Amino acid sequence: MHDDATLTVGRASRALKERILPAVHAASIPFDVAAHELPGEPIPPTNGLQLEFEAYEVGTPWGPPWGTTWFRLRGTVPQHWAGRQIELVVDLGFDVSRTGFQCEALIYRPDGTPLKAVNPQNQHAVLLEEAAGGEEIELFLEAAANPEIHGSRGFIPTYEGDVLTAHREPLYVTRRMDLALFEEDTHELALDIEVLLDLAQQLPDGRRRHRILQALDDALDVLDLQDIPGTAAAARAELTEVLASPSEASAHTISAVGHAHIDSAWLWPVRETIRKVARTTTSMAELIDRTEDFVYGMSSAQQYAWIKEHRPEVWERIREAVAAGRFLPLGGMWVESDVVMPTGEAIVRQFSQGQRFFEREFGVRCRGVWLPDSFGYSPALPQLMVRAGFDWFFTQKISWNQVNVFPHHTFEWEGIDGSRILSHFPPMDTYNSELSGEELAKATAKFRESRRASGSIAPVGYGDGGGGTTREMVGRAQRLADLEGSPTVRWEHPDEFYDRAREEVPEPPVWVGELYLEIHRATLTSQHKTKQGNRRSEHLLMEAELWASTAAVGAGAEYPYDELDELWQMTLLHQFHDILPGTSIAWVHREAQETYEHIRARTERIIHDALTALVGTGDVPVEANPTPFSADGLPAHGASPVPEAGSDAVLLTETKDGGFELRNALVSVTITPEGHVSSAVDLASGRECVAPGQEAGVLQLHQDFPNKWDAWDVDRFYRNRVTELREASSLSAEVTDTGGAVVTVDRSFSASTLQQRLILEPDSRVLRFEQSTDWQETEKFLKASFPLDVRAEHTAAETQFGFHRRVTHSNTSWEAAKFETSMHRFVLAEEPGFGVALVNDSIYGYDVTRDVVDADVTTTVRLSLLRAPRFPDPETDQGVQTHVYGMVIGAGVAEATRAGIEMNMPRRRLNGSQGFAPLVRCEGEGLVISAVKLADDRSGDLVVRVYESLGRRAEGTITVNAPVAGVREVSLIEDNLTDVGTSAPVRLRPFEVRTLRFSLG
Structure with a gap:
């Protein structure tokens, strides 16, 4: 320069x-201010307006952490301001160097009408566009004293992340509450x-x-x-x-959409998100009213539902703006969820609950999935989006990769079944654009499809904590609509952008497989109880739907539509991408665990009531089996008498060195005196599973202090220091009433203790580990190591409706970056003819390494059990934590799938007066039933979802144990696709998901 x-x-x-x-706002006069500090939780605005107020002097401290203070402002417009625009200017004590993460307020008129919000970068509100002079002004501010958990000093451990542990001293000092002239x-x-x-x-x-x-x-x-x-x-x-001076004809086009990525919980609790949404949407409705072309997009049906329930006065403004085409429902999901850890059924319900809400309330369906800030994207997602009726996908998070630069901005993403969906990443690499010159220049310079495509998307507005688009951003957009040297900016619905992109790039580049995020890998492990609650809730809800459907069709019981919707919505909310990943403050996770217990109790009651309706009352032992396998000897979704323990009991023998050998008809397992697995043999093949000279099930403790994002990240150097927990304080063994055998081992390390029960049942290939850990560590990472005598070129890790193969080597930087990866219920290490699987009830992270033992390649798979980060929750995972995982000795994909489902959906045993036949049977190798439920439209039709689980083509038949008048194939959200007839033959491509709807006669 x-x-x-x-x-x-x-x-x-x-x-x-x-x-x-x-x-x-140079000319201003102070308001007369009075205040009322609430002693506890927020109150409805109608109540806030009726409070008793006491005189308050601007410049006085206010607001203990998480407190609410109502301010009343009174003033008179000077006569000499007649004909001028009059505004309120408020500074609650903002740190203007930051866009949010601190105090904020919503302004109300005396009649309860919400006017606008104020926050650090948006401190004004228009009161009178043309004053007459002499007007008496009265306003009320509902001010939230949210602490700066993530402050300008960085990520510092704090106990202010829970109202139960936060201090009670005021956080902020007001600087200005003025009636001002707008120049x-x-x-x-x-x-x-x-x-x-x-x-x-x-x-x-x-x-x-x-x-x-x-x-x-x-x-x-x-x-x-x-x-x-x-x-x-x-x-x-x-x-x-x-x-x-006009822009060039070839200028890059920015399709701007107003945005305020509001995390449904993060550094604030859910109750504060409700108010953040009210504040932001009020401001956006006000901005829409004052502009001609500005459009604002908001995702997450949950957030709309909160406003409808808690802020009806704001809700009506949103409805009007949606009807006018200016307020855009986006994404078609209940929340912007994590899409790596939820089950396939949960993702389906994110779509079905979201689209049902938008259609019911606004008469619209979202065409695209809007997920700007989620921590990686499952390779199963393209099929689920396409089969739910979506035709585009949006995110930007992959731009956060630590090592590899993603090669596309507009592309097709191909999933595990071959489905493809048009996808776009904004080249300005942000979902909080301010339309700055730097952002616009980056969008132009970095856009990788510029040879054909004319532009990119910019979500414009302050986000994370909300706030949204400002009048300054709108003013920038107006000047940038046609300005020489700059990209052109237009406010536009994303649907229009994707339609144009599809025309401009008819053959876009293709990305196959997962969109792995090379950062935030520890989100697969942090806050274990939250993840455990999610897994249990998902499976209990699927089981509750099965038994409730069976009872409704077979016994005439009432199907609990409303209650199941409510429980699903609770579960879906907690799959938000800062709750399920374990990256929220302590308050959020404390409430999540309470919610999961609430879901458990209610789903168990639904299951109990349905099974009671089916079996009656009596003393006949009945086994209710929810495991959804086909053609494998299991009664699919049915019942059978409970077998007695027989002569095939596990043989338990003490070894010479004080360990134990466990043997049944299928496998033999040797446990060392320290409680580790030194041998696990598949008796039919004679194959040993444990790598030579190694032991499986060894717990390993790593130092874990990432460079920045404590709860989010684990950095590769964590592997450089490891302590193996080899010593056992006690070891014992016994035979169980079921004919199985259990070895119990106790350990202690630093301030923590744990107990493991290693269990082998008759006729089972699964060595089961039941572990209880009193976890008292800080900045540590606990893994369970399984060195396997298997030369695996890939692991197969379960994902939604199938599995994903990942190579076990690190030839390239892309592979090396995947040093911590995801699974659902199983991960399988397999060579031709033999494999070993690890299954679990609540674990999502694992890692794999290749080793050479005596010139032979072995594979070590380690399960990620617990972490102890200190930000944003300094007590993360402290206390008693439980895990159940298992080693499937001699397994392929089918055995791994079966063992994983059985671990998460065990059979139920109860007494009644009679058994009952399965409602649904599925025949065909590799076919797995995922859902049995009654249709969302409450017609009484039966909906059955089935998928191919082995990664190959499959054929089979689904049979319903009830008169069937007709069968239709429907989408994942139950839109009609094709008539099938009166029977249901099924032909599926590898990993294909199909949903059938049975009209019952």
Whole structure:
């Protein structure tokens, strides 16, 4: 940059910051302020307006952490302000260097009408567009004193993340609560200078840049810094020519959509999110009213539902704006969920609950899935999106990769079944765009499909904690709509962008497989009880639907539609991408565990009531089996008498060195005196599962202090230091009443203790580990290691409706980056003819390494059990934690799938007066039933979902034990696709998911 240019930029920047922006509201008078600090939780606004208020002096501390203070403001418009725009200006004690994560407020008029929100970057509200003079103004502010958990000092452990442990001293000091004149010319001049400054600093050295710099100098020469409002119009006139110069025909096009990515919980509890949504949507409705072309997009049906329930006065404004096409429901999901850990059924319900809400309330369906900030994307997701009726996908999170740069911005994403969906990542790499010059230049320079595609998307507005788009951003967009040297900016529905992209790039590049995020890998492990509650809730709800459907069809019982919807919605909310990943404050996870217990109790009652309706009352032992296998000897979704323990009991023998051998008809397992597995033999083949000279089930403890994001990240160097927990404080063994054998081992390390029960049952290939850990560690990572005598080129890890293969080597940087990966109920290490699987009830993370023992390659798989990060919850996972996992000795995909489902959906045994036949039977190798439920439209039709689990083509038949009048194939959200007839033959491609709807006669 030339010296003259440097001087101009410095001159304009200082004048803008120190003189022009403060002059937008230079004339002001303070309100008379009174306040009422609530002693506990927030109250409805109608109650807040009726509080008794006491005099309050601006400049006084207010607001203990998580507290609410209601302020009442009263003032009179001076007569000499007649004809001018009058605004409220509020500074609650904001840190203006940050966009959020602190105090904020919603402004109400005396009649309870919400006016607008105020936050650090949006401190005004329009009161009168043209004052008459003498108006009496009364306003109420519902101010939230949310602590800065993530402050300017970085990620520092704090106990303010829970109202139960936070201190009670005031956090903030108000600076300003004024009635102010709005100087429109000054405001517009500030935007003119800001946009031109940004552009000049991004342009190459040339005539356009120098013309802008000269115009800025000319404007500042005209501007009287002692009378900015009086000279702003003249200064603006000096900028007219450079602002009117049109953009090039080939300029990159920015499809802007107003946005405020509001985390449904994160550094604040769910109850505060409800208020954040109310504040943001009120501001966005107000901005829509004051503009002609601005559009605002918001995802998450849950957030709309909160507003409908808790803020009806805001809800009506949203409904009107949606009807006008200015407020855009996006995403079609209940929340912006994690999409790595939830089951396939949970993802389906995210879609079905979301789309049902949007259609019911607004008469619209979302065409695309909007997930800007989730921590990686499952390879099963493309099929689920396509089969739910979506035709596009949006995210930007992959731009956070630590090592590898993703090669596309507009592309097709192909999933495990071959389904493809048009996808887009914004090249400006943010979902919180301010339309800055730097962002716009990056979008132009980095867009990888620019040879064909004309533009990209920009979500515009302050996010994470909400806030949304500001009038300043709208003002920038107006100037950037057609400005030489800049991309062109237009407000546009994402649907329109994707339609144009599809035409411009008819054969886009293709990305096959998972979209792995090379950061935030520890989200697969943090906050174990939250993950455990999620897994149990998902499976209990699927089981509750099965038994309730069976009871409704077979016994005439009432199907609990409303209750199941409510329980699913609770579960789906807690799959939000900062709750299920374990990255929220302590308050969020404390409440999540309470909610999961609530879900457990209610689903168990639904199951109990349904089974009682089916078996009656009596003393006949009945076994109810929810495991959804086909053609494998299991009664699919049915019942059978409980077998007695027989002569095939496990043989338990003590070894010479004080360990134990466990043997049944299928496998032999040797346990060392330290409680580790030194041998696990498949008796039919004679194959040993444990790598030579190694032991399986060894617990390993790592130091775990990532570079930045404690609860989110585990960095590769954690492997450099490991302690193996080899010593046992006690070891014992016994035979169980079921004919099985159990070895119990107790361990202690540092301040923690744990107990493991290693269990082998008759006729089972699964060595089961039941582990209880009193976890008292800090910044540690606990793994369970299984060195396997298997030369596996890949692992097969279960994902939604199938599995995903990952190589076990690290030949390239892409493979090396995947040093911690995801699974659902199993991970399988297999060579041709033999494999070993690890199954679990609540574990999502694992890692794999290759080793050479006696010139033979072995495979070590380690399960990720517990972490102990200190931010944002300094007590993460402290206390008693339970895990159940198992080693499947001699397994392929079918055995791994079966063992994983059985571990998560065990058979139920109860007494009644009779048994009952299965409602649904499925025949066909590899076919797995995922859901049996009654249709969402409450017609009484039966919906059955089935998928191919082995990764190959399959054929089979689904039979319903009831009169069937007709069968239709439907989408995942139960839209009609094709008539099938009166029977249900099934032909599936590898990993294909099909949903059938049976009309019962």
